[in-house]
Amino acid sequence: MEPSNQQAAVGVDLGGTHARAAVVTAEGRILTQARARVADDRRPEAVVARIVEVVQEALAQAGLGLEETHGLGVGVAGQVRGASGVVANGPNLGWREVPLADLLEQALGTRPRVVNDLDAIAWGEVRHGAAKGHEEVLVVYAGTGVGGAFVIAGQPHHGANGVAGEIGHVKVRGPEGAACGCGGRGCLEAYLGGKNLSEGLRREALTWPDLMEAAGGQLDGLHPGVVEALFVRGDARALAMWRELGEMFGDVLAHAVTLCNPSLLVLGGTVAEGCPELMRLTRERLSQRASSVSLEALSVVAAQLGDDAGVVGAASLGRMVFESKDGGS
C-alpha cells in the first residue's frame, strides 16, 4: 500500500442520475473513482446495489479493502434526517423516508455518514477548496436544484434534524407561487433551480420568438445560458427576467448573510457558473439588502472543486466520524 493510501476515506455522491464513489486522501486528493447510472431504476434497493458496486470498484482500483479505509461518507440529493441517515425527501430520486444509512450498513458492513449533498460539497470546499481556513461559511449551489450549507465555528452545521442551509426552500413568493419539487409553493428553487427554470423557459418560448431563435429553434435547447446570452445582447425581456431572478436570489442571500454573518459566501453550480450576469445582479442586490455590518465581514467567491466537491467532502465527513470513534488517532 502506498503511503498516500494509508489514511484514505471513501466518498459517495448520489444524485438523481448517477452514483459516484471516490477513494480520497486526507489531503483531499482523489486516488481512484467509479461511477454508475441510477436513473434507470431508482428503487432504494437498486440504488444501494449501484452504490455498493462503485464503492467496491473504486476500492479495488486503489488496492484497498473498505475495512482499511478511514471512514465512509455519502452525500445525497435530498433532505437527510440528522444522524439517522434517513432520506426524508429526495425529489430527484423519487424517495421519501428511505433509511439509506441502514441499507448501506447492511450491504457493506460499515455504517456510512449520510448527509445532504450540499453539506458534503460545502465541507469539501471548506476543507480543500475555496473556503479553506474560514470558520464561518455559507456555500450555495444553484444547479439543477438550489441548495446550501453552513459551516459555523469551523464545523458543519446540520441543525436540529439535519436540514439547516436549505436555502432553495426559502419562500420567495406566496401560496400562489410556483410549485416546487419539495411539495411546497413559492420556494427559491421553483424559480432559480436549473430544472424549473428551463421548464419555465419552454412556456415563455411560446410568446418569445427571440428566445426560441437563440435556442436554435429547439425546445430542448432552452436552458438558462440562452437567457444569459440574450441579456448580454441587451434583450429587454431577458433583462427583466434576470433582474427579477437576481433580486429574488440576492434577497435570500441577504437574509442568510444578515442572520448568520459568514465571512465567506461560496457560489457554485451550473446556473451560477453559466450565468455570470445573473450572478452580478444577484451580488449587487445582496450588497444592497444585507445589513451593513454583516457585509463588512463578507467576501463572495466562486466554488473551486467543481464536480469533485461532493465526493471529496463526503469522504472528509466520513473521516470525521471514523476519527471521532477512533479517539482522534
Add this chain to the structure above:
Amino acid sequence: MEPSNQQAAVGVDLGGTHARAAVVTAEGRILTQARARVADDRRPEAVVARIVEVVQEALAQAGLGLEETHGLGVGVAGQVRGASGVVANGPNLGWREVPLADLLEQALGTRPRVVNDLDAIAWGEVRHGAAKGHEEVLVVYAGTGVGGAFVIAGQPHHGANGVAGEIGHVKVRGPEGAACGCGGRGCLEAYLGGKNLSEGLRREALTWPDLMEAAGGQLDGLHPGVVEALFVRGDARALAMWRELGEMFGDVLAHAVTLCNPSLLVLGGTVAEGCPELMRLTRERLSQRASSVSLEALSVVAAQLGDDAGVVGAASLGRMVFESKDGGS
C-alpha cells in the same frame, strides 16, 4: 462568603435608558443588583462611569470584590464587533464605534466580555430559562427594537464579526421602505419594533378615530397594545394591520427556521408579550412558510426570564470567558 457567592459572576445589561448590574450564581440566581439611569448623558465616558457605579454597588451588596468573581459580561443594545468589544452601532445610545470593552477594562481593571444584548438574553434563556437543554435555538425579542440570537451546537453563535442573529435588520421591504435606526430602509425593526410601531400609530391616528379613542384620546397613549385591543374587538383596520405585520414577522421567522433548523424558537419582548393575537398570526404564517422538514423539529415557546435574562446571560457569558482562561476549573 456564603457558598453561593463562591462562583458568582457579574452581568451588566446596558440599554438606552438604564444600566443594570447583577451578581449572579452559577445556577443563574441573582444575588444582588443595582441600576442607574444613563438617558441623561449618553456620552461613552458618562455611561462607563454609571456602569462602574452599578457594578461596584452590586458587588458591595454581595460583599465581593470584582477580583473574587468568576467573570464579567456586558450585553449592550447595539451591534458589537466580535471579541473586540467595540459597539459598532448602538442607535438607542447614539453610539458609533465605541470601544466599550477597552473603556471598561481601563475603569475596572478587568476585561469584560461585551456582546449584543440579545446574545446575552438568548444565552440566559438557554442556560437558565425557556431553552434549557436545547442545542439549536433561535431567540427573538420584539420589544423597543427587534433582535435575535442563535445558539448552535450548544454554543452562542456570534458570526464572523459578531452580528449574527440580527433578525431586526432583515429587509422586508425595498429601498422605498420605512427608515430604520440602523441607517437602512425596509428592515423588520422599522415596522415591528415598539418604538417605530408607536410612531407609526401616531401618524395613523390622524385618520383613524377609533384608534385615538382606544388610546384615551392621548397620542402618548398609543402603543401596540391599543391595536391588539382593537383587533380583539374585530376592528377592520386593526385586523388588516396585524395581518400585514404578522405576515412580515412570520416570513422572516420562516426564513430563519428554514435556513438554521433550530429545535426551539423562543419569543420574548414587550411587543410579543403584549400582543398575543399578533403573535398568533405570526406563528400561523411561520407554519405556512418554513420548510416542512424544519417545522417537524421546531417548538415555539415564550421567553421565561423576562427582564432578568440580560444580566443572567451576560454573567454566564462572562463566566465562560473566565473559565476558558482558567483552564475550565
